[in-house]
Amino acid sequence: MAYIEPAPLKDKENPFEAMMSRFHKASQILGLEEEIYNVLKNPTRQVIVSLPVTMDDGAIRVFEGYRVIHSTILGPSKGGIRFDPHVNLDEVKALAAWMTWKCAVVDIPYGGAKGGVTCNPREMSTGEIERLMRAYTQAMADVFGPDRDIPAPDMGTGPREMAWLMDQFSRIQGMTTHAVVTGKPLVMGGSLGRTEATGRGVMVSAMAAMEKLKINPYKATCAVQGFGNVGSWAANLLHERGLLVQAISDLSGAYYNEKGIDVAAATKYREVNNGSIEGFPEAQKITNEQLLTLPVDLLVPAATEDVITHSNAANIQAKLIVEGANGPTSSKADDIINEKGIVVVPDILANAGGVTVSYFEWVQNRLGYKWTADRVNRRSDRIMKDAFTNVYKTAQEYKVPMRIAAYMVAIDKVAKTYKYRGGY
Numbered sequence: 284m285a286y287i288e289p290a291p292l293k294d295k296e297n298p299f300e301a302m303m304s305r306f307h308k309a310s311q312i313l314g315l316e317e318e319i320y321n322v323l324k325n326p327t328r329q330v331i332v333s334l335p336v337t338m339d340d341g342a343i344r345v346f347e348g349y350r351v352i353h354s355t356i357l358g359p360s361k362g363g364i365r366f367d368p369h370v371n372l373d374e375v376k377a378l379a380a381w382m383t384w385k386c387a388v389v390d391i392p393y394g395g396a397k398g399g400v401t402c403n404p405r406e407m408s409t410g411e412i413e414r415l416m417r418a419y420t421q422a423m424a425d426v427f428g429p430d431r432d433i434p435a436p437d438m439g440t441g442p443r444e445m446a447w448l449m450d451q452f453s454r455i456q457g458m459t460t461h462a463v464v465t466g467k468p469l470v471m472g473g474s475l476g477r478t479e480a481t482g483r484g485v486m487v488s489a490m491a492a493m494e495k496l497k498i499n500p501y502k503a504t505c506a507v508q509g510f511g512n513v514g515s516w517a518a519n520l521l522h523e524r525g526l527l528v529q530a531i532s533d534l535s536g537a538y539y540n541e542k543g544i545d546v547a548a549a550t551k552y553r554e555v556n557n558g559s560i561e562g563f564p565e566a567q568k569i570t571n572e573q574l575l576t577l578p579v580d581l582l583v584p585a586a587t588e589d590v591i592t593h594s595n596a597a598n599i600q601a602k603l604i605v606e607g608a609n610g611p612t613s614s615k616a617d618d619i620i621n622e623k624g625i626v627v628v629p630d631i632l633a634n635a636g637g638v639t640v641s642y643f644e645w646v647q648n649r650l651g652y653k654w655t656a657d658r659v660n661r662r663s664d665r666i667m668k669d670a671f672t673n674v675y676k677t678a679q680e681y682k683v684p685m686r687i688a689a690y691m692v693a694i695d696k697v698a699k700t701y702k703y704r705g706g707y
């Protein structure tokens with residue numbers, strides 16, 4: 284097939300190229316028609332806005348904000364908003380496409396989108412962040428909508444930011460519009476189980492993979508990179524299922540204890556320590572890089588993109604990698620990991636628990652009804668297990684790694700739907 288090859292990868296991998304290289308591979312194996320390939324490779328819409336915000340000292344600073352709608356073939360687009368100094372258009376484009384594939388893998392009726400603002404929320408006051416979020420919402424008021432594009436939290440944002448977004452959007456509409464955003468605080472239309480949903484999905488995927496690999500969770504060790512919302516919940520829930528969590532980490536470094544980290548204590552420590560685990564006692568301080576190559580059974584990268592690369596992949600000793608973050612493994616590292624026989628449950632499957640419960644939140648908002656935590660968890664666990672089984676079977680059938688299988692499942696679903704809907 285004569286698709287145009289993705290651009291060659293440089294040393295530091297561009298996330299959009301990383302996404303494209305897997306998309307390309309999976310499309311070739313599926314025998315996807317070139318026209319459809321071209322439809323799916325390009326985002327539907329890319330919006331860039333300038334956001335002037337008055338800072339606390341009275342100065343006006345202009346931030347750049349993005350929203351990329353990758354696809355609306357399966358339904359209204361869905362995806363988080365990232366507040367981070369590294370946010371750029373290529374990253375948001377990749378993250379938007381990953382949302383399309385993620386929603387398709389878990390079979391929820393959404394397309395994919397992502398938003399972001401290049402800023403450092405760690406250096407901003409609450410008031411500055413609120414003004415920035417309201418300015419962003421105002422600028423994106425014609426993009427967002429419960430049937431159009433539904434944002435959610437991502438790195439650097441959480442329920443508080445979603446509350447401001449929902450309020451600002453509702454003011455513009457002149458009516459309360461809960462279903463425009465998910466990941467809201469519980470008191471204003473949030474869903475039970477949403478906060479822990481991504482970490483819980485990581486745990487469910489890890490348990491399913493360990494069953495296939497015949498790893499006994501009560502004898503298994505693991506390392507979790509990143510102790511934000513995803514990593515901390517994943518670590519807590521894996522520990523609850525019997526795994527010995529030997530290392531955790533955040534921006535301050537990694538913390539290792541051969542006999543196991545007290546994850547509950549680390550979570551408490553983070554709460555009273557400004558959101559950081561810096562100086563966590565009863566553990567040896569190592570680097571984030573060392574954490575990735577520890578001799579553990581399970582490695583959960585739950586921090587950011589491009590941490591498992593061609594330069595460290597050969598040193599990874601874990602038997603199983605379950606990707607809590609989006610895009611933690613570079614495409615150049617894929618072959619090295621595969622050759623070593625390491626099983627990878629890819630991001631678009633492993634971290635889809637978050638968007639799954641976002642979907643439940645949206646459904647509840649539209650029903651004007653609240654589900655119990657038990658109902659949310661049972662239904663999301665079922666969706667995650669079914670998606671795992673489907674991807675696993677595809678991997679076996681086509682003799683491909685689970686990552687390529689997950690892309691195949693997703694691309695096939697979106698392509699079939701596109702054919703039914705038709706183009707111009």
Ligand code: GLU
Nearest residue numbers: 362363435436437638641
């Ligand atoms: N930001 C999360 C993700 O990358 C959640 C997106 C959502 O809930 O819409 O999956």
